[in-house]
Amino acid sequence: MARRLDCREADFEASFAALVEERREETHDVRDTVSGIIARVRGEGDAALVDLTRHFDRLELTPATLRVTGEELRAARDACTPEDLRALETAAARIRAFHERQIPKDERWTDAQGVRLGMVWKPIDAVGLYVPGGTAAYPSSVLMNAIPARVAGCRRLVMVAPTPEGRVNPLVLAAAAVAGVDEVYRIGGAQAVAALAYGTSTIRPVDKIVGPGNAWVAEAKRQVFGRVGIDMIAGPSEIVVVADGGNEPAWIAADLLSQAEHDTRAQSILITEDAGFAARVEAEIERRLETLSRGAIAKESWRAHGAVIVVASLEEVPALVDRLAPEHLELAVPDAEAMAARITHAGAIFLGPWTPEVIGDYVGGPNHVLPTSRTARFASGLAVHDFLKRTTLLGCDAASFRALAPAAGRLARAEGLEAHALAVEGRLVE
């Protein structure tokens, strides 16, 4: 059973604060393991990738077999059922349409002083797309990573995905073909992130690494940041479901378990004003945990990190949710739009009982690569912007230069930077 918090209990604030502060991924252990792996890949290149893949994925590779061949990509596509491929195409079309609306506009203007100004967006050249694959395969994450990169116009899309014991889900490779990925490597974990960041003889480095993954992947992205860009920390999945007593307990239990089954470190939280309803959802979860194919993972996640919070009134919800800043927020309440308007910190919000979070995982259109571990306080889901960068433009003519130069010169002198001052003062001499 997950922990139960009741806002009427005296220890509620302390228990809730502990829930908010809980660290499910960033532990000393994970940090040290990851820094060791990155150092090995930097020092030994392909040999470290081969050795670490043998160790973590129980797969024997050579430098020549790290990369998935074009022939293997074509064969994978042929191995998929037409129904699966159609579902993939449906998802791809909806994801592409959503992300095309994110393309930002370049801007150029001349201000009142006659200064020409502007900002222009350019794609990042080479991006690394992490597609998880340790305990489940994620064709949907291939689409979520690659489609916005293509929409942005990136030139080189490099995908990495582990294939434990050499098991490849053909739909993952088919998704790479559908989304237009250029290179695919069968490696995962911190070693794949390190290879993308630093390069090896076989894998040329990229400029930015995006995508979700487990605690080791998330930590590796943290550690290579600066050498390359990263999108965000998209670690073990999280969901907060807000549901009033009028909901069907089985639906809400399924929604909570949908994220718990991702990872033993995933987190599912129910908030409701109805203690009886909470008990019915808890009972349904216990029933389902006995038969779910990933019941063992979901059970560990639910027992260790799950929570049921009973509030006196749904009025309390926005303040509690903002403190949790969850990756996913499902609002199964009568006026979900009104409640959503009062939430500031959530990666993605799902409106009403007919919008289970799972629709967003696959076919909704918005990206499912989302900030976890309360990073939704400052980060957003993966978007076209993550594959673009902005350059600003500034142009003066003689008149506008003369208008701006005195203030620039004065500020340069105030900072004690004489060469700066001379760069403007020299041009002011007739």
Ligand SMILES: NC(=O)c1ccc[n+]([C@@H]2O[C@H](COP(=O)([O-])OP(=O)(O)OC[C@H]3O[C@@H](n4cnc5c(N)ncnc54)[C@H](O)[C@@H]3O)[C@@H](O)[C@H]2O)c1
């Ligand atoms: N936040 C998001 O947007 C989002 C989206 C999809 C999936 N996810 C998350 O992605 C994750 C997928 O996890 P996964 O494990 O199935 O696949 P994964 O590809 O993220 O991780 C598998 C790799 O982890 C490494 N690893 C495993 N145990 C290790 C250890 N003890 N030490 C060092 N490295 C180790 C191995 O290299 C292995 O290849 C889940 O946590 C899921 O919740 C998040």
Ligand SMILES: N[C@H](CO)Cc1c[nH]c[nH+]1
């Ligand atoms: N819920 C995950 C994001 O946390 C995304 C996903 C992919 N497949 C199923 N679910």
Ligand SMILES: [Zn+2]
């Ligand atoms: Zn999911």
